[in-house]
Amino acid sequence: xxxxxxxxxxxxxxxxxxxxxxxxxxxxxxxxxxxxxxxxxxxxxxxxxxxxxxxxxxxxxxxxxxxxxxxxxxxxxxxxxxxxxxxxxxxxxxxxxxxxxxxxxxxxxxxxxxxxxxxxxxxxxxxxxxxxxxxxxxxxxxxxxxxxxxxxxxxxxxxxxxxxxxxxxxxxxxxxxxxxxxxxxxxxxxxxxxxxxxxxxxxxxxxxxxxxxxxxxxxxxxxxxxxxxxxxxxxxxxxxxxxxxxxxxxxxxxxxxxxxxxxxxxxxxxxxxxxxxxxxxxxxxxxxxxxxxxxxxxxxxxxxxxxxxxxxxxxxxxxxxxxxxxxxxxxxxxxxxxxxxxxxxxxxxxx
Amino acid sequence: xxxxxxxxxxxxxxxxxxxxxxxxxxxxxxxxxxxxxxxxxxxxxxxxxxxxxxxxxxxxxxxxxxxxxxxxxxxxxxxxxxxxxxxxxxxxxxxxxxxxxxxxxxxxxxxxxxxxxxxxxxxxxxxxxxxxxxxxxxxxxxxxxxxxxxxxxxxxxxxxxxxxxxxxxxxxxxxxxxxxxxxxxxxxxxxxxxxxxxxxxxxxxxxxxxxxxxxxxxxxxxxxxxxxxxxxxxxxxxxxxxxxxxxxxxxxxxxxxxxxxxxxxxxxxxxxxxxxxxxxxxxxxxxxxxxxxxxxxxxxxxxx
Numbered sequence: 001x002x003x004x005x006x007x008x009x010x011x012x013x014x015x016x017x018x019x020x021x022x023x024x025x026x027x028x029x030x031x032x033x034x035x036x037x038x039x040x041x042x043x044x045x046x047x048x049x050x051x052x053x054x055x056x057x058x059x060x061x062x063x064x065x066x067x068x069x070x071x072x073x074x075x076x077x078x079x080x081x082x083x084x085x086x087x088x089x090x091x092x093x094x095x096x097x098x099x100x101x102x103x104x105x106x107x108x109x110x111x112x113x114x115x116x117x118x119x120x121x122x123x124x125x126x127x128x129x130x131x132x133x134x135x136x137x138x139x140x141x142x143x144x145x146x147x148x149x150x151x152x153x154x155x156x157x158x159x160x161x162x163x164x165x166x167x168x169x170x171x172x173x174x175x176x177x178x179x180x181x182x183x184x185x186x187x188x189x190x191x192x193x194x195x196x197x198x199x200x201x202x203x204x205x206x207x208x209x210x211x212x213x214x215x216x217x218x219x220x221x222x223x224x225x226x227x228x229x230x231x232x233x234x235x236x237x238x239x240x241x242x243x244x245x246x247x248x249x250x251x252x253x254x255x256x257x258x259x260x261x262x263x264x265x266x267x268x269x270x271x272x273x274x275x276x277x278x279x280x281x282x283x284x285x286x287x288x289x290x291x292x293x294x295x296x297x298x299x300x301x302x303x304x305x306x307x308x309x310x311x312x313x314x315x316x317x318x319x320x321x322x323x324x325x326x327x328x329x330x331x332x333x334x335x336x337x338x339x340x341x342x343x344x345x346x347x348x349x350x351x
Numbered sequence: 352x353x354x355x356x357x358x359x360x361x362x363x364x365x366x367x368x369x370x371x372x373x374x375x376x377x378x379x380x381x382x383x384x385x386x387x388x389x390x391x392x393x394x395x396x397x398x399x400x401x402x403x404x405x406x407x408x409x410x411x412x413x414x415x416x417x418x419x420x421x422x423x424x425x426x427x428x429x430x431x432x433x434x435x436x437x438x439x440x441x442x443x444x445x446x447x448x449x450x451x452x453x454x455x456x457x458x459x460x461x462x463x464x465x466x467x468x469x470x471x472x473x474x475x476x477x478x479x480x481x482x483x484x485x486x487x488x489x490x491x492x493x494x495x496x497x498x499x500x501x502x503x504x505x506x507x508x509x510x511x512x513x514x515x516x517x518x519x520x521x522x523x524x525x526x527x528x529x530x531x532x533x534x535x536x537x538x539x540x541x542x543x544x545x546x547x548x549x550x551x552x553x554x555x556x557x558x559x560x561x562x563x564x565x566x567x568x569x570x571x572x573x574x575x576x577x578x579x580x581x582x583x584x585x586x587x588x589x590x591x592x593x594x595x596x597x598x599x600x601x602x603x604x605x606x607x608x609x610x611x612x613x614x615x616x617x618x619x620x621x622x623x624x625x626x627x628x629x630x631x632x633x634x635x636x637x638x639x640x641x642x643x644x645x646x647x648x649x650x651x652x653x654x655x
Binding site for chain 2: 120182
């Protein structure tokens with residue numbers, strides 16, 4: 001745990017100059033349940049999000065992506081959860097903020113969109129009621145003013161006939177529409193940071209592309225910073241300024257978008273890229289999966305967690321935790337946590 | 352299919368979407384299509400109508416006696432004058448069955464209201480606060496659940512005397528833990544739902560999440576249980592009366608008690624046992640069928 005701290009001084013790298021909007025330092029989340037070994041879901045994450053920028057967090061299921069965002073917003077339960085480290089939003093410490101202050105940050109300053117629009121809307125309330133509730137709470141808008149604003153919001157996320165749609169119940173809308181409603185709710189108070197947790201995973205491909213495009217436009221127009229959590233590198237490719245690849249609770253590679261796709265240096269990242277199906281390759285070629293599963297992992301204290309599945313594994317991988325440092329690519333802001341990174345001159349075209 | 356027909360189909364396929372006003376209306380639409388619900392609703396409506404309009408429907412007063420027509424062991428059966436015959440005390444059986452519906456309904460509704468109100472309050476407390484409040488409330492409920500309903504009824508009857516009131520209290524007490532546990536469990540499940548998390552992530556206060564988001568979504572099993580509990584209450588009331596734990600007053604035409612009274616004359620007048628039994632079965636069946644149909648209509652899995 002000391003290694004990354006020591007490193008931070010020497011290589012500010014991806015950490016921004018000046019005060020970022022969101023500053024996460026050494027965030028660690030441990031789940032403990034009675035009779036079982038505590039699980040460290042997030043293990044010392046450092047993350048900066050500049051105002052108006054788009055940051056991607058990529059990783060497999062269980063790599064700690066969602067837990068990171070939930071912990072930062074104080075949305076994890078109290079029982080059996082230990083959160084350490086610091087999360088600063090605009091200079092204010094979110095982790096130690098009293099619950100009622102935190103409530104006025106949530107929704108007003110930071111908003112979230114979740115994976116499954118089918119279950120993220122309350123089935124017994126109309127869409128309009130759910131949007132006006134937030135406007136009432138954070139903006140003090142009531143009655144017709146709130147309704148008008150809600151209709152405006154629905155229109156802005158591309159829902160036609162928005163005044164009538166306010167009276168719809170969630171089950172009367174399609175998945176893509178519901179996700180649009182979620183986005184409208186999240187953007188209702190013009191937050192400065194939007195966290196989208198797998199916003200398109202539950203949607204089919206064409207709808208997914210529409211939703212991503214909508215997010216891109218809205219974020220650009222309103223100057224909202226976006227954290228995009230996904231397991232899909234294709235999603236990241238079109239949107240993000242900076243990408244963090246997570247594995248087993250730690251960031252293993254961190255890079256601006258282009259170098260990440262052009263010169264991935266961590267064997268896990270190259271594995272992820274290689275496993276993306278491609279259109280420019282001959283048909284019938286088998287996909288290249290990463291061998292093993294995320295459960296074949298080593299505790300970070302005993303070496304690299306990815307080493308049991310790694311094709312570039314060397315003896316130095318096991319024994320002590322690998323530190324994150326500047327990648328051999330020498331691109332500013334490109335960091336990698338690997339003792340035997342992939343040589344950077346290997347041509348990996350962007351997908 | 353002509354164009355006009357096609358258009359008609361088209362518009363009817365669209366109109367439910369347009370007209371749909373909410374989940375309540377949605378469920379109602381589903382209920383109207385279910386034969387179970389219709390049979391149940393008809394039985395329940397009949398039962399309630401008979402209970403409410405008993406004085407108009409019954410040909411005689413429930414305690415009007417024709418002592419001249421009966422002898423020990425000989426009770427006139429159905430005739431044009433007395434459609435279901437006379438009972439052991441020379442009273443018109445039909446009139447007593449009709450008035451009996453009043454008592455069943457009264458006991459059912461009062462005990463259910465009482466039991467559900469207390470149960471829902473306890474469940475809401477446990478489900479809304481969780482933590483030690485939840486533990487405390489649930490332990491109280493567990494204790495209540497541990498006492499068999501019959502034993503409880505005997506206890507209440509011993510304490511308050513044999514009366515309809517003690518029957519109602521006993522049944523209400525039996526219902527309290529059922530409703531409390533049901534609502535609490537349902538609320539705990541809903542509290543973990545995605546939309547509750549989503550609302551929390553957008554800064555909606557906790558009290559509001561509980562009352563506006565969690566509670567309304569947790570109520571449908573409670574509504575269903577309410578219908579089923581009404582059926583159970585009628586059976587329990589009859590059972591308690593049958594065992595002699597109901598009212599001591601022989602003039603009260605209570606179905607369970609009427610059933611018990613026929614025991615001695617079962618060999619000579621078996622039909623007298625049939626009528627109250629049939630009345631109990633039909634009314635209970637009505638509530639059960641309606642409850643089952645309601646459960647299906649409110650099932651969130653079918654709500655797509």
